[in-house]
Amino acid sequence: xxxxxxxxxxxxxxxxxxxxxxxxxxxxxxxxxxxxxxxxxxxxxxxxxxxxxxxxxxxxxxxxxxxxxxxxxxxxxxxxxxxxxxxxxxxxxxxxxxxxxxxxxxxxxxxxxxxxxxxxxxxxxxxxxxxxxxxxxxxxxxxxxxxxxxxxxxxxxxxxxxxxxxxxxxxxxxxxxxxxxxxxxxxxxxxxxxxxxxxxxxxxxxxxxxxxxxxxxxxxxxxxxxxxxxxxxxxxxxxxxxxxxxxxxxxxxxxxxxxxxxxxxxxxxxxxxxxxxxxxxxxxxxxxxxxxxxxxxxxxxxxxxxxxxxxxxxxxxxxxxxxxxxxxxxxxxxxxxxxxxxxxxxxxxxxxxxxxxxxxxxxxxxxxxxxxxxxxxxxxxxxxxxxxxxxx
Amino acid sequence: xxxxxxxxxxxxxxxxxxxxxxxxxxxxxxxxxxxxxxxxxxxxxxxxxxxxxxxxxxxxxxxxxxxxxxxxxxxxxxxxxxxxxxxxxxxxxxxxxxxxxxxxxxxxxxxxxxxxxxxxxxxxxxxxxxxxxxxxxxxxxxxxxxxxxxxxxxxxxxxxxxxxxxxxxxxxxxxxxxxxxxxxxxxxxxxxxxxxxxxxxxxxxxxxxxxxxxxxxxxxxxxxxxxxxxxxxxxxxxxxxxxxxxxxxxxxxxxxxxxxxxxxxxxxxxxxxxxxxxxxxxxxxxxxxxxxxxxxxxxxxxxxxxxxxxxxxxxxxxxxxxxxxxxxxxxxxxxxxxxxxxxxxxxxxxxxxxxxxxxxxxxxxxxxxxxxxxxxxxxxxxxxxxxxxxxx
Numbered sequence: 001x002x003x004x005x006x007x008x009x010x011x012x013x014x015x016x017x018x019x020x021x022x023x024x025x026x027x028x029x030x031x032x033x034x035x036x037x038x039x040x041x042x043x044x045x046x047x048x049x050x051x052x053x054x055x056x057x058x059x060x061x062x063x064x065x066x067x068x069x070x071x072x073x074x075x076x077x078x079x080x081x082x083x084x085x086x087x088x089x090x091x092x093x094x095x096x097x098x099x100x101x102x103x104x105x106x107x108x109x110x111x112x113x114x115x116x117x118x119x120x121x122x123x124x125x126x127x128x129x130x131x132x133x134x135x136x137x138x139x140x141x142x143x144x145x146x147x148x149x150x151x152x153x154x155x156x157x158x159x160x161x162x163x164x165x166x167x168x169x170x171x172x173x174x175x176x177x178x179x180x181x182x183x184x185x186x187x188x189x190x191x192x193x194x195x196x197x198x199x200x201x202x203x204x205x206x207x208x209x210x211x212x213x214x215x216x217x218x219x220x221x222x223x224x225x226x227x228x229x230x231x232x233x234x235x236x237x238x239x240x241x242x243x244x245x246x247x248x249x250x251x252x253x254x255x256x257x258x259x260x261x262x263x264x265x266x267x268x269x270x271x272x273x274x275x276x277x278x279x280x281x282x283x284x285x286x287x288x289x290x291x292x293x294x295x296x297x298x299x300x301x302x303x304x305x306x307x308x309x310x311x312x313x314x315x316x317x318x319x320x321x322x323x324x325x326x327x328x329x330x331x332x333x334x335x336x337x338x339x340x341x342x343x344x345x346x347x348x349x350x351x352x353x354x355x356x357x358x359x360x361x362x363x364x365x366x367x368x369x370x371x372x373x374x375x376x377x378x379x380x381x382x383x384x385x386x387x388x389x390x391x392x
Numbered sequence: 393x394x395x396x397x398x399x400x401x402x403x404x405x406x407x408x409x410x411x412x413x414x415x416x417x418x419x420x421x422x423x424x425x426x427x428x429x430x431x432x433x434x435x436x437x438x439x440x441x442x443x444x445x446x447x448x449x450x451x452x453x454x455x456x457x458x459x460x461x462x463x464x465x466x467x468x469x470x471x472x473x474x475x476x477x478x479x480x481x482x483x484x485x486x487x488x489x490x491x492x493x494x495x496x497x498x499x500x501x502x503x504x505x506x507x508x509x510x511x512x513x514x515x516x517x518x519x520x521x522x523x524x525x526x527x528x529x530x531x532x533x534x535x536x537x538x539x540x541x542x543x544x545x546x547x548x549x550x551x552x553x554x555x556x557x558x559x560x561x562x563x564x565x566x567x568x569x570x571x572x573x574x575x576x577x578x579x580x581x582x583x584x585x586x587x588x589x590x591x592x593x594x595x596x597x598x599x600x601x602x603x604x605x606x607x608x609x610x611x612x613x614x615x616x617x618x619x620x621x622x623x624x625x626x627x628x629x630x631x632x633x634x635x636x637x638x639x640x641x642x643x644x645x646x647x648x649x650x651x652x653x654x655x656x657x658x659x660x661x662x663x664x665x666x667x668x669x670x671x672x673x674x675x676x677x678x679x680x681x682x683x684x685x686x687x688x689x690x691x692x693x694x695x696x697x698x699x700x701x702x703x704x705x706x707x708x709x710x711x712x713x714x715x716x717x718x719x720x721x722x723x724x725x726x727x728x729x730x731x732x733x734x735x736x737x738x739x740x741x742x743x744x745x746x747x748x749x750x751x752x753x754x755x756x757x758x759x760x761x762x763x764x765x766x767x768x769x770x771x772x773x774x775x776x777x778x779x780x781x782x783x784x
Contacts, residue, residue, distance in 0.1 A: 003440045003655055007648060009433045011425045018641060019426050030422050030645065033403045034411050034595060036723045041401045048395045068597070069461045069622060072640040076622045104621045197641060203426060205460070205597060205643030227619045229496045230461060230468045246728070248464040249410060249589060251597030253422065254646065256399060263395055331428045336638070 012325075013352070015361055016333035017147050017175070017306055019197035019204045020349040022261065026202055029260035030253045037250040045259055046240060046250075052262035056177060056200070056270065057192065057210045059184035063233065065240040066258055067193070067207040068251050071174040074193030074207030076104055077231035078170050082139060082191060082215060084224045085109035090137040090167075092128065095119050096148035096337055097172055101141050108227065113137060119338050120149040120296045120308065129161055138167045145176035148336060150308035150345060151297045152180060155187050162188060168215055174198065177208065178265055179277045179305035179349055190215040196254075199277070199305050201350030202261035205254040261350075277304035279391060280353045283384040284346065287362040290383030291369070291376045296343050305349040308335075310342065315372045317341045323368040330364055358384055404717075405744070407753055408725035409539050409567070409698055411589035411596045412741040414653065418594055421652035422645045429642040437651055438632060438642075444654035448569060448592070448662065449584060449602045451576035455625065457632040458650055459585070459599040460643050463566040466585030466599025468496055469623035470562050474531060474583060474607060476616045477501035482529040482559075484520060487511050488540035488729055489564055493533050500619065505529060511730050512541040512688045512700065521553055530559045537568035540728060542700035542737060543689045544572060547579050554580060560607055566590065569600065570657055571669045571697035571741055582607040588646070591669070591697050593742030594653035597646040653742075669696035672745045675779040676738065679754040682775030683761065683768045688735050697741040700727075702734065707764045709733045715760040722756055750776055 014020050035042040046065070053064045067074045079101065083089055087110045091102045094117040105112045113135045117123045123142075132140065140162065144155050155171055162169055168190040173182045177192075179199030184192055190212040197204035211219075211233060219226075219233060226232050230248070238245040265273060281304035285295055288309050296308035311317050317334055321344070324330040333345035348357065362380035369376060406412050427434040438457070445456045459466045471493065475481055479502045483494045486509035497504045507523045509515045515534075524532065532554065536547050547563055554561055560582040565574045569584075571591030576584055582604040589596035603611075603625060611618075611625060618624050622640070630637040657665060673696035677687055680701050688700035703709050709726055713736070716722040725737035740749065754772040761768060 002658060003444055003651075005440075007421065007424060007437060007440075007651060009425045009427050009431075009437075012427060012431065014426060014428055016428055019428065019644060021426055027423050029399065031419050032399060033401045034406060034413055035401050035404060036406055036408055036411065037596075039401075039404065039717075039723065045399060045401075048397075048399075052395055069465065070640045070643060073461065073465075073622050076620065080620075100621070107617050107619055107621055195641065203643070203645045204429075204641045205646055225499050227499055228468065228472075229492070229499055230465050231622075248462045249587065249596045251462060251595070251646070252411060253595045254597055254643070259395075259399060266394060325431075331431065 071195030
């Protein structure tokens with residue numbers, strides 16, 4: 001049974017929904033000497049991460065740190081701490097990750113009131129308002145950046161609604177943090193989680209999370225026991241805070257990588273980083289539309305880091321993605337659920353949101369589409385180049 | 393607020409309860425190109441890990457993989473899938489991690505029947521048997537390797553007992569797997585979890601886990617919903633199995649490291665690896681006893697990878713550990729709970745279980761103890777050297 005093979009994976013350009021490629025200095029950070037979970041030097045690394053995450057989340061929240069699990073662990077952590085059994089929760093669903101929130105809310109024994117829109121369509125604010133007023137919900141969940149559709153749901157207009165009943169607002173920013181503005185404090189978001197492998201620019205493995213003081217008050221006051229020990233925020237805040245009470249053995253090298261990735265964000269500046277993601281997304285869209293393809297999401301709701309392109313009639317999804325992977329070492333994502341075989345999900349995230357990658361991918365797509373017999377309307381590469389030269 | 397500092401941690405020799413240092417080739421494995429979570433090359437890496445873990449766990453269990461979280465996530469995963477609310481569970485407690493199992497069992501709404509022994513003392517088989525027969529428990533939990541005390545609880549004699557009621561046996565092997573025999577199949581263990589940063593020889597971040605077919609049957613048949621989505625083994629087996637159904641974005645670089653660490657175990661051979669840990673532990677014990685110190689645990693119950701030394705009267709715990717850390721860049725662990733200030737926990741685990749480290753640590757301890765005014769009975773280094781020359 002011996003596994004004798006060395007592991008030498010090919011150099012993929014990861015332009016799917018994540019993981020995305022990361023800067024070399026982030027990889028190098030993982031090779032620093034290992035430290036114990038209470039080593040004073042490691043505790044300083046943890047403090048740096050908290051401060052850098054507050055900057056990235058745009059928050060003053062004291063309870064802001066990285067969960068020792070992937071984005072899904074962050075989602076479960078936000079929900080398991082805040083949601084009590086039998087409580088009514090307003091769950092906004094317009095894609096796979098909204099469904100996942102619904103699934104976890106149900107497992108926790110709470111009663112989810114669903115507000116829905118089709119996958120790729122924005123949720124209607126008035127429908128949310130109506131459902132909220134008709135329910136007794138004191139928690140609203142929303143996916144800011146739907147990884148399954150590339151849709152951005154505005155989180156800016158809920159203040160007024162939430163204040164009616166002093167409700168808490170839980171937001172999934174797995175595919176937006178570090179690439180698209182989220183704005184925890186100015187949007188009155190009470191709990192928000194993300195991942196490391198998309199807009200943040202680190203390998204997958206951790207989930208940045210933040211809780212408002214209001215959220216922490218509710219957690220401290222709740223009567224039902226929190227079902228999870230691993231994701232218990234009241235235990236974790238004692239390890240990340242000045243008490244330094246042992247909870248679990250920290251995944252140190254992952255946090256080294258996260259610290260370095262967050263420093264890159266700090267150096268670039270949040271605003272400049274958002275503009276870079278916006279510009280490359282728009283150039284890519286100009287390219288695919290010139291080729292005669294269509295985007296799934298309306299312009300005002302498009303996520304810059306994740307771009308969903310409709311697969312044209314008669315073009316084979318798997319064959320095109322296989323060609324990109326095998327001929328060009330480029331990974332893009334397919335759709336799933338109702339969008340399986342109907343869209344490609346193109347990530348231009350973190351270090352991968354570059355002019356070079358946009359041109360390379362459009363060139364490769366032109367070749368793969370032509371091999372499928374698809375007649376290009378115009379050159380995508382040319383359109384993107386025009387976009388870049390006009391937006392300089 | 394800018395975090396301008398580069399992160400250059402000192403080169404610690406990690407001889408505490410873990411993390412332990414790892415071989416350079418394991419660190420190098422983390423620098424391989426990133427892959428998507430459904431990339432065929434990554435799927436092969438997952439298959440290799442499953443096969444290598446079966447070898448390390450000594451099992452044929454199909455459901456054997458790495459959890460995307462630390463050892464605590466593995467513990468919660470074993471419990472949350474197997475334990476139903478209101479069920480009676482026999483929980484063996486003789487240290488901090490037995491207490492943690494009790495804590496999680498309670499959070500899950502089950503009724504824990506405790507069988508206890510003092511920290512550092514073995515549990516009495518007859519007491520377990522009595523409690524089991526008096527209860528309706530169909531699950532028994534046991535910590536094979538108590539990280540808080542360095543005690544090994546024999547797991548070899550429970551067959552007969554478990555068969556009375558066809559009960560399931562959950563074993564915590566966080567501090568033994570890869571360093572001390574666990575023997576899943578031959579000891580009729582139904583669920584077992586570990587970590588990566590101790591006997592396995594990789595950085596912390598993942599938890600190897602295995603479930604027997606019997607355990608999987610119970611999970612499939614249970615009526616109550618599993619409270620955790622992140623740790624749901626029925627979803628995870630579909631990602632690790634041939635279906636390859638997306639569950640979460642795999643922490644790829646951590647799994648690269650785990651694969652390489654497991655290959656090192658395969659190359660060394662399990663039996664040779666156990667003997668290496670045994671030999672270095674015994675040499676260390678010979679050294680500390682020669683110096684006039686005492687071990688916490690009786691010889692037949694000592695864990696080879698984790699050695700608990702009683703702190704002699706009048707010696708200051710923190711000052712000795714501080715001196716080892718600051719003068720020698722050596723980390724050893726302190727005690728906690730009832731053993732706080734009373735023991736040092738010395739890890740000789742994975743790549744760190746070497747003759748060189750034993751001699752270095754004993755030499756450094758001699759200096760640190762003398763600085764405390766402790767009068768050494770004899771040279772620990774000499775005693776260890778004698779041990780090594782006689783055991784060649």
